[in-house]
Amino acid sequence: MTEATMVATAPAVDSSLPYNDAVPGAVVGEWATDTDKALFVAPDKLLALLTHLRDKEQYDLLSSVTCVDYSAYKGKARAGIPERFDVVYHLYSTKKGGGPVRLHVRVPDDETVPSATSVYPGANLQEREVYDLFGIKFEGHPNLRRVLTWEGFHGHPLRKDWKEAYYEEEAKPFKSRHPTGGYHWHEDKLPWGDNNTYPAGWDPDSWQEPVTYVPVSQAPHHGFGELDTQSIVINLGPHHPSTHGVFRMLTRMEGETILALEPEMGYLHRNHEKIGERNTWLMNMPFTDRLDYINSMSNNLGYALAVEKLLNIEVPERAQYIRVIMAELTRIINHTWSIGFILNDLGALQTPALYAIEEREMILDLFEEVSGARLMCNYMRFGGVVRDLTPGWEERAKYLVHDRLPRALDQLDELLSGNEIVKARGRGVGYLPAEDLIALSVSGPMIRAAGIPYDIRKVEPYCIYDRFDFDIPTLPESDIYARYYIRLLEARESVKILQQALRDIPKKGEVLGGKGGYTFRPVEGEAYARVEAPKGELGYFVVSDNKANPYRYHVRSPSFINLNALGPMSVGYKVADAVVILGAIDIVLGEVDR
Amino acid sequence: MTTTPVVKFSELKQEQLSEFLHDRIQVPEDLQANVMVTTLDKVYNWSRKSSMWPLLFGLACCAIEMIATAASRYDLARFGMEVMRPSPRQSDLMIVSGTVTKKMVPAIVRIYNQMAEPRYVLSMGACATGGGPFKEGYTVVSGIDKYIPVDVYVPGCPPTPEALIYGLLKLHEKVERQSITTVPWYRKGASEAIPVPVLGPDIFDPRKVQIIKEQTLGSAGAAKGGAAGKARLQPQPIPEDVKARIHAAQAKYRAQKQPA
Numbered sequence: 001m002t003e004a005t006m007v008a009t010a011p012a013v014d015s016s017l018p019y020n021d022a023v024p025g026a027v028v029g030e031w032a033t034d035t036d037k038a039l040f041v042a043p044d045k046l047l048a049l050l051t052h053l054r055d056k057e058q059y060d061l062l063s064s065v066t067c068v069d070y071s072a073y074k075g076k077a078r079a080g081i082p083e084r085f086d087v088v089y090h091l092y093s094t095k096k097g098g099g100p101v102r103l104h105v106r107v108p109d110d111e112t113v114p115s116a117t118s119v120y121p122g123a124n125l126q127e128r129e130v131y132d133l134f135g136i137k138f139e140g141h142p143n144l145r146r147v148l149t150w151e152g153f154h155g156h157p158l159r160k161d162w163k164e165a166y167y168e169e170e171a172k173p174f175k176s177r178h179p180t181g182g183y184h185w186h187e188d189k190l191p192w193g194d195n196n197t198y199p200a201g202w203d204p205d206s207w208q209e210p211v212t213y214v215p216v217s218q219a220p221h222h223g224f225g226e227l228d229t230q231s232i233v234i235n236l237g238p239h240h241p242s243t244h245g246v247f248r249m250l251t252r253m254e255g256e257t258i259l260a261l262e263p264e265m266g267y268l269h270r271n272h273e274k275i276g277e278r279n280t281w282l283m284n285m286p287f288t289d290r291l292d293y294i295n296s297m298s299n300n301l302g303y304a305l306a307v308e309k310l311l312n313i314e315v316p317e318r319a320q321y322i323r324v325i326m327a328e329l330t331r332i333i334n335h336t337w338s339i340g341f342i343l344n345d346l347g348a349l350q351t352p353a354l355y356a357i358e359e360r361e362m363i364l365d366l367f368e369e370v371s372g373a374r375l376m377c378n379y380m381r382f383g384g385v386v387r388d389l390t391p392g393w394e395e396r397a398k399y400l401v402h403d404r405l406p407r408a409l410d411q412l413d414e415l416l417s418g419n420e421i422v423k424a425r426g427r428g429v430g431y432l433p434a435e436d437l438i439a440l441s442v443s444g445p446m447i448r449a450a451g452i453p454y455d456i457r458k459v460e461p462y463c464i465y466d467r468f469d470f471d472i473p474t475l476p477e478s479d480i481y482a483r484y485y486i487r488l489l490e491a492r493e494s495v496k497i498l499q500q501a502l503r504d505i506p507k508k509g510e511v512l513g514g515k516g517g518y519t520f521r522p523v524e525g526e527a528y529a530r531v532e533a534p535k536g537e538l539g540y541f542v543v544s545d546n547k548a549n550p551y552r553y554h555v556r557s558p559s560f561i562n563l564n565a566l567g568p569m570s571v572g573y574k575v576a577d578a579v580v581i582l583g584a585i586d587i588v589l590g591e592v593d594r
Numbered sequence: 595m596t597t598t599p600v601v602k603f604s605e606l607k608q609e610q611l612s613e614f615l616h617d618r619i620q621v622p623e624d625l626q627a628n629v630m631v632t633t634l635d636k637v638y639n640w641s642r643k644s645s646m647w648p649l650l651f652g653l654a655c656c657a658i659e660m661i662a663t664a665a666s667r668y669d670l671a672r673f674g675m676e677v678m679r680p681s682p683r684q685s686d687l688m689i690v691s692g693t694v695t696k697k698m699v700p701a702i703v704r705i706y707n708q709m710a711e712p713r714y715v716l717s718m719g720a721c722a723t724g725g726g727p728f729k730e731g732y733t734v735v736s737g738i739d740k741y742i743p744v745d746v747y748v749p750g751c752p753p754t755p756e757a758l759i760y761g762l763l764k765l766h767e768k769v770e771r772q773s774i775t776t777v778p779w780y781r782k783g784a785s786e787a788i789p790v791p792v793l794g795p796d797i798f799d800p801r802k803v804q805i806i807k808e809q810t811l812g813s814a815g816a817a818k819g820g821a822a823g824k825a826r827l828q829p830q831p832i833p834e835d836v837k838a839r840i841h842a843a844q845a846k847y848r849a850q851k852q853p854a
Contacts, residue, residue, distance in 0.1 A: 246701075293658055361666075
């Protein structure tokens with residue numbers, strides 16, 4: 001064989017690319033755009049590279065798995081690459097901290113990708129989501145079913161050539177509505193007057209719902225001694241008082257003991273990402289409010305940070321402080337709310353929750369004052385916040401953070417932490433070791449309650465969090481009680497940050513940097529920004545092709561990915577405990593299903 | 595300039611709404627401290643509206659405001675409504691609080707069918723009313739009233755607790771106007787269950803099977819792929835044979851439910 005043919009069959013390994021010395025041929029290129037860098041990975045070497053990164057380079061947290069369909073991409077950076085899809089992985093290190101390693105695996109249509117679940121079990125739900133919305137099959141995935149839509153749904157909605165029933169145009173503002181304001185009722189175009197589409201040749205009379213294999217149906221059988229007991233499958237939800245919304249837990253139980261538990265979601269799938277691709281960049285801001293609807297301010301912040309990376313805007317000093325103040329106020333809202341509802345799930349119906357959310361109304365008054373809305377604040381903008389604080393706002397906030405909130409948190413601590421029932425139901429229940437939690441991509445208070453001091457505000461500071469003096473509380477137990485108590489401790493740290501921020505905030509100044517305006521075209525490229533939302537790592541992955549609309553808009557939601565741990569945490573406990581275990585993960589369904 | 599007096603609906607129904615009928619029915623003087631004369635409707639409606647139990651049923655963001663309404667500051671207990679029942683059998687009012695998705699609609703219709711009459715539905719927020727900001731989404735239903743009847747719509751995204759309370763008071767007004775002689779749940783025969791939608795390639799209402807078939811199996815469907823065509827097609831009434839089939843299915847369902 002001549003030298004030339006050898007090069008043709010096995011391309012030379014470019015040793016200037018990272019990691020190629022350890023895993024030869026794994027990294028085939030670098031996507032150098034104006035923003036963050038990404039590495040292209042050969043699909044057959046993906047697992048070897050992931051294993052290397054996990055074991056040797058300490059990248060132990062597979063934060064985000066998502067996909068981009070580049071078939072309609074207009075940018076220059078993508079020219080000459082024939083593959084249609086890119087599966088995008090973001091890896092972080094809980095030991096080293098710092099920024100991500102971003103991997104792209106290029107996939108042609110109808111090809112498979114090796115599943116990362118054997119290296120990072122936390123890829124489970126995210127790969128199912130990619131399969132559901134893009135139709136990419138992951139080889140070796142233990143349970144590749146649809147997750148957000150239902151089994152039998154036609155097509156894969158986030159493919160660029162898939163159009164919804166109410167499809168008008170590729171991008172907003174639609175011609176029918178702007179500038180004249182005329183409006184077509186798209187219901188009228190469909191004979192059944194609804195936003196449903198059916199494939200041609202489909203006969204509704206002969207329709208049979210597909211029978212799907214759900215793992216709980218084949219759970220291991222545990223007989224107690226000679227007594228041959230039969231395990232049964234019990235379905236909690238989607239309408240169930242314990243599930244915090246529309247969520248379903250399929251459990252296999254022996255008596256009251258859980259043998260296997262499988263979360264079923266998608267009952268609140270509101271197509272954030274498809275709608276987000278049609279919207280202009282700014283139009284997505286109010287939609288982020290509705291992700292985790294208990295803390296809209298944190299969601300706003302994460303999205304603003306991601307787009308600011310593309311736009312390269314400087315945020316004014318006063319706006320930085322306002323952002324931190326708002327984000328920390330929502331953290332207190334969220335943590336007190338979640339404490340109240342953990343107690344609700346423990347059976348202390350309503351009374352502790354009423355105490356816990358009492359201060360929330362005071363904070364919501366402050367939000368309403370600056371933004372005009374209690375819940376859906378829509379307050380942040382790219383380059384700052386939409387309007388300045390109202391006169392006297394800071395004094396009212398100071399009264400709250402110096403006087404009322406510390407007292408309210410002390411009161412909760414006093415009433416609940418020493419409570420015999422809370423201890424008996426919480427201690428040692430829902431235990432999962434820290435390594436397992438990280439392997440399952442869990443983030444937020446859950447891993448800090450397992451003794452890992454991983455908080456994005458410290459390990460990869462954003463905004464101005466590096467200026468404040470605060471601690472990352474950790475507890476070693478990793479059980480329900482620790483997850484309850486860590487939230488109390490974190491709320492106290494938030495009060496500390498708020499006191500400093502309200503002391504140091506500049507009295508006057510700009511609150512909105514950049515050029516402003518409703519429409520702008522960010523540079524071509526992709527950006528991932530993450531914030532420590534109250535529920536964990538909230539990441540926004542945006543891809544721009546220099547248009548007024550995002551090419552791809554993906555939300556890495558903590559609630560969704562933390563649900564990876566629900567099954568492993570619940571096995572072996574009673575069904576009444578599973579309810580609290582779910583409550584202590586603290587999910588919001590708007591964010592789970594998006 | 596002529597002035598026309600504004601006649602409110604409540605004024606037209608004054609007869610029914612009047613507190614006591616003392617002017618017409620004479621109560622002897624010595625009994626007036628103990629005897630009160632009113633209509634049966636008035637007592638019946640007053641008792642129903644004063645203890646209307648909502649279903650503990652949160653769908654999305656609006657559920658948070660619904661909880662806030664029930665909590666300390668807004669205190670839904672003032673209206674006798676703080677007892678939220680998770681079981682549809684024990685509740686009178688379904689507050690559809692949030693975005694209704696296609697995956698969830700079969701469950702909602704089942705829950706509605708399970709509620710005992712008299713039952714009311716309050717559509718809370720823009721999403722439950724008409725799809726709201728997510729209307730264009732592919733798994734979002736453009737309003738719960740496509741499937742179940744709604745009594746009161748509360749606008750807002752999300753409605754503030756004040757708005758929800760206003761909507762609930764409007765519902766109370768509606769209850770007060772009902773008469774025991776005309777309410778549907780005392781009529782002969784069982785009330786009809788709403789057919790549960792089915793999740794196919796997309797969700798479909800069993801009542802609309804014929805229209806869907808014409809589109810997907812007919813020439814129009816084959817040409818256009820079942821998606822939105824250029825012609826503005828109007829919704830058509832349900833054909834008789836489809837109606838007959840639905841009635842047959844309902845009769846079968848009822849026969850199954852009959853106790854042995």
